[in-house]
Amino acid sequence: MKTDIEIKNDVLDELAWQPNVDENEIGVVVENGTVMLTGVLDNYRKKVAAEEAVKRVKGVKALAGDIQVRYGTSFQKTDVEIAKAIVKAFEWNTAVPEDKVSIxxxxxxxxxxxxxxxxxxxxxxxxxxxxxxxxKWVNNVITIKQAILPVDVKEQIAKAFKRSADIEADGITVEVHEDVVKLKGKVHSLTEKKAAQKTAYFSPGVYRIENELEVVD
Structure with a gap:
């Protein structure tokens, strides 16, 4: 099992590996496998990239991000400009039913x-x-109207796990309780934990997922 110092060093190395992230702008503290990020960045995508990089590090059990985003004057946008840009982006993305999402x-x-x-x-x-x-931040409170379909949901998700090269399916169990899918078991990284949740989301009939997977070395 990695020590907090080893995890911190790996996190710093992973941040340095990212082409659009300056690790010197980010503070890293690790306590019992939980990584806390602090600092101020000039781009929201940098914040997301930093958090995703941490999740890929083996031994990280949880992430607590407190990075703030402050744009320079040349990149500042009004709320109206941001809203218009989101509407246009939704129009170009076939996965988003823009007529059902309020901004x-x-x-x-x-x-x-x-x-x-x-x-x-x-x-x-x-x-x-x-x-x-x-x-600066996204709060996604979109709801899902389709209730979970109990028939074959568990089997569909289990098969999807076995097809994925990023998931060790044998360490994961799937439970279906009314409208909730629960993922339990052990994985080796936050990336694998996230991959399992993402894979389960693709299953038809999934309404909500409780990801209780434990990250272990």
Whole structure:
């Protein structure tokens, strides 16, 4: 099992490996496998890239991010400009039903609401928004109207895990309780944990997922 010092060094190395992230702008603290990031970045995509980099490090059990985003004057956008950019991005992305998603922007903070048919569509909306210049934060409260279909859901997800090269399916169990899918077991990284959740989202009929997978060395 890695020590906190070893995890911190690996996190710093992974941050340095990212072409659009300056590791010197980010503070890293590790306690019992939980990584805390602090600092101020000039781009929301850098914040996302830094957090994704940490999740790829083996031994990281949880991530607590407190990175702030402050754009320079040349990249600052008004709330109206951000909202228009999001609307256009939704129009170009076939995974997002733009007529079902409401957009609210206040001081660079974006709130997404509405009702869509699947968890995949909800996540797609958030992914599209993350690429918008001027963005400071995304709050995704879109709901899913389709209740989970109990027939074959567990089997579909289990088969999807076995097809994935990024997931050790034997260490994961899938439980279905009414409208909730629970993932339990052990994985070797936050990336694998996230991959399992993402794979489960693609299954037809999935309404909500509780990811209780434990990250172990």
């Amino acid at each position: 609210e922007v206040r001081d660079g903070w974006v709130n997404l609401s509405g009702e869509v048919d699947s968890a995949f569509q909800k996540d797609a909306a958030a992914r599209v928004v993350k690429n918008i210049t001027g963005l």
